[in-house]
Amino acid sequence: MPRGLSRDEWLHALPRALVAGFVKTDKEFQSKGQTSGTTATFVIIDGWTITVASVGDSRCILDAQGGAVSLLTVDHRLEENVEERERVTASGGEVGRLSVVGGAEIGPLRCWPGGLCLSRSIGDIDVGEFIVPVPYVKQVKLSNAGGRLIIASDGIWDALSSEAAAKCCRGLPAELAAKQVVKEALRTRGLKDDTTCIVVDIIPPDQTIRHPSPPKKINKLKSLIFRKKAKDQTNKLTKQLSAVGMVEELFEEGSAMLSERLGSDSSGRRTSSSLFTCAICQVDLEPSEGISVHAGSIFSSSSKPWEGPFLCSDCRDKKDAMEGKRPSGVKVL
Ligand SMILES: [Zn+2]
Numbered sequence: 001m002p003r004g005l006s007r008d009e010w011l012h013a014l015p016r017a018l019v020a021g022f023v024k025t026d027k028e029f030q031s032k033g034q035t036s037g038t039t040a041t042f043v044i045i046d047g048w049t050i051t052v053a054s055v056g057d058s059r060c061i062l063d064a065q066g067g068a069v070s071l072l073t074v075d076h077r078l079e080e081n082v083e084e085r086e087r088v089t090a091s092g093g094e095v096g097r098l099s100v101v102g103g104a105e106i107g108p109l110r111c112w113p114g115g116l117c118l119s120r121s122i123g124d125i126d127v128g129e130f131i132v133p134v135p136y137v138k139q140v141k142l143s144n145a146g147g148r149l150i151i152a153s154d155g156i157w158d159a160l161s162s163e164a165a166a167k168c169c170r171g172l173p174a175e176l177a178a179k180q181v182v183k184e185a186l187r188t189r190g191l192k193d194d195t196t197c198i199v200v201d202i203i204p205p206d207q208t209i210r211h212p213s214p215p216k217k218i219n220k221l222k223s224l225i226f227r228k229k230a231k232d233q234t235n236k237l238t239k240q241l242s243a244v245g246m247v248e249e250l251f252e253e254g255s256a257m258l259s260e261r262l263g264s265d266s267s268g269r270r271t272s273s274s275l276f277t278c279a280i281c282q283v284d285l286e287p288s289e290g291i292s293v294h295a296g297s298i299f300s301s302s303s304k305p306w307e308g309p310f311l312c313s314d315c316r317d318k319k320d321a322m323e324g325k326r327p328s329g330v331k332v333l
Helices: 007-031 082-090 162-168 174-189 217-233 235-243 313-322
Strands: 040-046 049-055 060-064 069-071 094-099 105-112 136-142 147-152 197-202 247-253
Touching: 007 040, 007 049, 007 136, 007 247, 007 313, 040 147, 040 197, 049 060, 060 136, 060 162, 069 162, 082 094, 147 162, 147 174, 162 174, 174 197
Parallel strands: none
Antiparallel strands: 040 049, 049 136, 060 069, 060 147, 094 105, 136 247, 147 197
């Protein structure tokens, strides 16, 4: 947490900081000439607040106490995401399937050059810059009953739905749960792709570990009887039960446009001693160097192009290349 920020201010600043961090990491891959890229699912847990930033198709799901399963990421797959297909095409990429001899088209939709079936990733420099590292970010607040996070790569999600993954490991401690999810995925589909899973339980500090029990017929019957009795006895208990598992959504944004994601610097708060800092790579800028993230964009009529946040010329080049406004700025050393 940067000095001078309260916990709430820090949580509020996280979505922007994560966008900058993902783009900065991608630039570092490029500067090192790394050609093999990666999906990324980044999870920050602060008390009951969970912030997830992701590119690619490695999902993070939340199994809240009470049994509601929700997705904290989106899949950046060209096949399933019309909006991303349109963005890639508008930025100079071509979207199509692999053609084999005879003209038949096979497999999922991919972008060309490169042939990647994802529309966002980090470090895929052998594909066009329209494959951007700008993450989808979601921030939620759990009820104090806690919940379970399941973070896994595409080999899991090609085999299991979110609900199936959550259900198959209920009642198990986190480490065994992760193994169980992998086992279940392999059982249904075999090992075809990267099949990695991490399970994190967020547990109230004043309670002993309490795992939701696996759905057994006897348990179901018992709970039916219990619920009926409880309802008869007191309304208060029913209210408490329904409050369990409530998840409050604090933030959600998935746009690929940096001018939208880095926003306007309206807080007036600066975490650096310098007056101007690049919003992505954090280098100090001379007042004459900084280029507003809004400069030349279609948003400049509503946002002022002389207002921050500012980018250094290198990051401005990166932004333009991502938006298809200039040829890829890749410099392999
Ligand atoms: Zn920069």
